[in-house]
Amino acid sequence: MPKKNPRKPKRDGSRHKIGPEGAVPEGRGATVQLKDGSEVALYNIGGKLHAIENFCPHKGFPLADSRIYGGMVECDLHGYRFDVSTGACVTKSSCSIDAYDVVVEDGWIYIVT
Numbered sequence: 001m002p003k004k005n006p007r008k009p010k011r012d013g014s015r016h017k018i019g020p021e022g023a024v025p026e027g028r029g030a031t032v033q034l035k036d037g038s039e040v041a042l043y044n045i046g047g048k049l050h051a052i053e054n055f056c057p058h059k060g061f062p063l064a065d066s067r068i069y070g071g072m073v074e075c076d077l078h079g080y081r082f083d084v085s086t087g088a089c090v091t092k093s094s095c096s097i098d099a100y101d102v103v104v105e106d107g108w109i110y111i112v113t
């Protein structure tokens with residue numbers, strides 16, 4: 001049974017200012033803590049930013065620093081794979097997580113939850 005994410009951002013349409021464009025290097029992920037203590041994993045893949053929950057529902061491992069390749073992140077703990085665009089878990093569909101819109105405007109990154 002998938003674990004529940006205790007730091008899952010609320011779905012309320014809020015727009016969170018994250019940092020300057022370029023804060024996440026291409027091919028890397030970063031943990032982003034929102035003001036309410038919730039977290040997202042933010043990735044830069046080929047210059048496009050993606051945000052998903054920073055939580056693997058298998059055993060709760062954070063995903064921001066796990067290996068990324070071809071638009072997927074692979075949990076470093078046991079290898080579950082997630083599509084960073086949709087949050088879909090391709091290893092076990094019941095472990096899919098939320099993805100969030102990322103907007104870059106006037107040189108700043110925003111995540112919409």
Ligand code: FES
Nearest residue numbers: 056058059075078
């Ligand atoms: S914690 Fe087991 S695959 Fe992520």
